[in-house]
Amino acid sequence: MWKKESLSAPEYGKIYQHVINKERRGDYLGKTVQVVPHITDAIQEWVMNQATVPVDKDHQEPQICVIELGGTIGDIEGMAFIEAFRQFQFKAKRENFCNIHVSLVPQPTATGEQKTKPTQNSVRALRGLGLSPDLIVCRSTKPIEMAVKQKISMFCHVEPEQVIFIHDVSSTYRVPILLEEQGIITYFKHRLDLPVDDKPTVQLLKWKRMADRYERLLQTCSIALVGKYTKLSDCYTSVFKALEHSALAINHKLNLMYIDSAELEPSTKTEDPVKYHKAWEKLCKAQGILVPGGFGSRGTEGKLQAITWARERKIPFLGVCLGMQLAVVEFARNCLNWKDANSTEFDPNTKNPVVIDMPEHNPGNMGGTMRLGKRKTVFTTNGSTLQKLYENVDFVEERHRHRYEVNPELIPQFEEKGLKFVGHDTEGQRMEIIELEDHPYFTGVQFHPEFSSRPMKPSPPYLGLMLAASGKLSTYIQNGCKLSPRDSYSDVSEESCSDN
Structure with missing residues (x-):
């Protein structure tokens, strides 16, 4: 079970309002309320609470909580959140905390050369704030060459398999497939000690089928x-x-x-x-x-x-x-x-x-x-x-x-x-x-x-x-609100893969 939450711009107001309300109730006993530790503690508390909320009908606690920390490294708006996660990595312990850094690898049309300096600088800034990336995900318009991957690995102090490339594809539905092809499942399995198999899951095979279908649509x-x-x-x-x-x-x-x-x-x-x-x-x-x-x-x-x-x-x-x-x-x-x-x-x-x-x-x-x-x-x-x-x-x-x-x-x-x-x-x-x-x-x-x-x-x-x-509503309702086998993703054989 996976859970995704986002800490983006709208959350700033929620966090600060939460701290203000606690101060008004007297929870801080008259102490001076500061960004550190009160705001940063509130951010960590919010993450811990969200990580335990069930997301499936079985009401079990999720295995993974994905937190999206939006913004650019170095922006003043995000400094409190960076500091909160710098502290949080020690509370959660290394085996329970994985930091994924997303960076752009531009390719100017004048030279056609893929530039790694923006990635090197952003990783350097992130490390200066106390966070070291476990994975570096590089966005680019075209597939990135192996020499670029090795350069990022060397100058950003990570193994080559910890550098993941995501280039522009025909649809966003191809992105999970790109990630799987570069071994991200195996990496998470060992890095976070997850109970998953190396074989593609039923969900991923359904996703592949959906991505294939997206590119073949005619009507x-x-x-x-x-x-x-x-x-x-x-x-x-x-x-x-x-x-x-x-x-x-x-x-x-x-x-x-x-x-x-x-x-x-x-x-x-x-x-x-x-x-x-x-x-x-x-x-x-x-x-x-x-x-x-x-x-x-x-x-x-x-x-x-x-x-x-x-x-x-x-x-x-x-x-x-x-x-x-x-x-x-x-x-x-x-x-x-x-x-x-x-x-x-x-x-x-x-x-x-x-x-x-x-x-x-x-x-x-x-x-x-x-x-x-x-x-x-x-x-x-x-x-x-x-x-x-x-x-x-x-x-x-x-x-x-x-x-x-x-x-x-x-x-x-x-x-x-x-x-x-x-x-x-x-x-x-x-x-x-x-x-x-x-x-x-x-x-x-x-x-x-x-x-x-x-x-x-x-x-x-x-x-x-x-x-x-599209003129299909009556037929859909008559069929018990179920898609036809041609439209369904559910007929992927479970014998060919694990079901984790």
């Missing part, structure tokens, strides 16, 4: 992502990956078209008709439409236009967080004839507030007022499409990040017209899932299912969108 499914942050696609990385996982699961190649929602609005037709028509051309070509989360009023009318297009033309649709809220607003305006229906986020004085502030939300204090983290959603209607996609469970636990909710007082009017609220919170007060009757797939979720999507276990709402967009 394409086009999804339009209508959002407001499309100038920087990294803003929707989790959404893109969830769609990619789902497309791969059904043997399709994903064609994700980013559409700036503001370009779908009538005002853009006047100001820049070329952008307007290009945006609508993309939307018209889409086999499925996704409206993700976001904040602020900019571009919301364009998102409403896209939702209307999906609802009226029976195009598969998925709304996530704000996307779900806007689907409710659109339905209220065009099906309930509440023309001024809106969210209080965009119009606090609307006469038909179909999306409202949550009771605990304080508009005067934006920080720390959102409904965050993993929460339970209970299915209230047996046999709903999304419940079937979640394998007919009674409830699901997904991560939330929102400050507004659907007005629970208006639910009867919506359901009377066919917009069903098939999932609530445990108290039955907050609407979590919507589904539209007489539509191939018109679903909205208040939570963010993309955060729990995995390559071999795609998120059910995103999988439902891809299935509906």
